[in-house]
Amino acid sequence: SQELEQSPQSLIVQEGKNLTINCTSSKTLYGLYWYKQKYGEGLIFLMMLQKGGEEKSHEKITAKLDEKKQQSSLHITASQPSHAGIYLCGAVRETSGSRLTFGEGTQLTVNP
Amino acid sequence: GAGVSQSPSNKVTEKGKDVELRCDPISGHTALYWYRQSLGQGLEFLIYFQGNSAPDKSGLPSDRFSAERTGGSVSTLTIQRTQQEDSAVYLCASSFTSGGWETQYFGPGTRLLVL
Numbered sequence: 001s002q003e004l005e006q007s008p009q010s011l012i013v014q015e016g017k018n019l020t021i022n023c024t025s026s027k028t029l030y031g032l033y034w035y036k037q038k039y040g041e042g043l044i045f046l047m048m049l050q051k052g053g054e055e056k057s058h059e060k061i062t063a064k065l066d067e068k069k070q071q072s073s074l075h076i077t078a079s080q081p082s083h084a085g086i087y088l089c090g091a092v093r094e095t096s097g098s099r100l101t102f103g104e105g106t107q108l109t110v111n112p
Numbered sequence: 113g114a115g116v117s118q119s120p121s122n123k124v125t126e127k128g129k130d131v132e133l134r135c136d137p138i139s140g141h142t143a144l145y146w147y148r149q150s151l152g153q154g155l156e157f158l159i160y161f162q163g164n165s166a167p168d169k170s171g172l173p174s175d176r177f178s179a180e181r182t183g184g185s186v187s188t189l190t191i192q193r194t195q196q197e198d199s200a201v202y203l204c205a206s207s208f209t210s211g212g213w214e215t216q217y218f219g220p221g222t223r224l225l226v227l
Contacts, residue, residue, distance in 0.1 A: 002154075031213065033215075033216075035218070040220075040223075041220055041221075042116070042118075042203055042218035042219050042220040042221050043203070043205075043218040044218075045215060045216070045217060045218075048213060048215055050213060088155065090155075092214075098143065098160065098207070098214050099145065099157045099160055099168060099171070100145075100147075100155075100157065100216060101157070102154055102155040103154070104154050105154065
């Protein structure tokens with residue numbers, strides 16, 4: 001089983017709709033990162049959440065970290081076609097140094 | 113060009129050949145990472161450099177894989193005697209630390225296809 005489970009695996013929404021992507025860890029989180037990837041491109045850094053129930057926002061994207069549930073959620077408000085891509089969560093473990101362990105990703109499609 | 117760059121962007125090779133993949137990190141970033149992204153396996157860590165040394169090589173899948181970094185900057189990932197299962201996108205990231213936390217910035221990747 002995956003250390004980081006993302007849900008849903010894929011999501012199709014109409015432009016303007018809100019959506020939420022979840023990332024759940026089976027092990028203790030030390031830090032949680034959200035990245036976005038478009039086909040054929042590298043990962044674009046979105047946000048980093050530190051241990052401690054943090055919440056961050058950037059433009060229409062908000063990410064929260066619930067350390068009790070070992071879970072993070074990424075919420076997009078009023079989605080746009082430019083939000084389409086694969087969203088990946090990555091975790092840092094206290095026992096694995098600074099390398100990131102990634103979830104499988106959530107494929108987001110936003111229909112105009 | 114302020115971002116991480118990788119070359120080549122695409123590489124097609126025949127089984128058994130050696131390949132070299134290059135990563136140019138963001139200037140001033142002391143840490144550099146290699147990851148591999150393949151269908152069914154997701155994104156996997158390969159190796160991590162701090163300066164020119166590699167304190168964590170635990171993700172390299174076999175002794176056919178090696179990497180080096182020179183001058184605390186450019187890194188090369190070498191795959192010897194390539195196999196079809198080596199086909200994947202190889203991503204490089206470099207990072208800086210701020211406030212005790214590190215952020216990794218990724219390059220566009222090298223798409224490797226082994227025929």
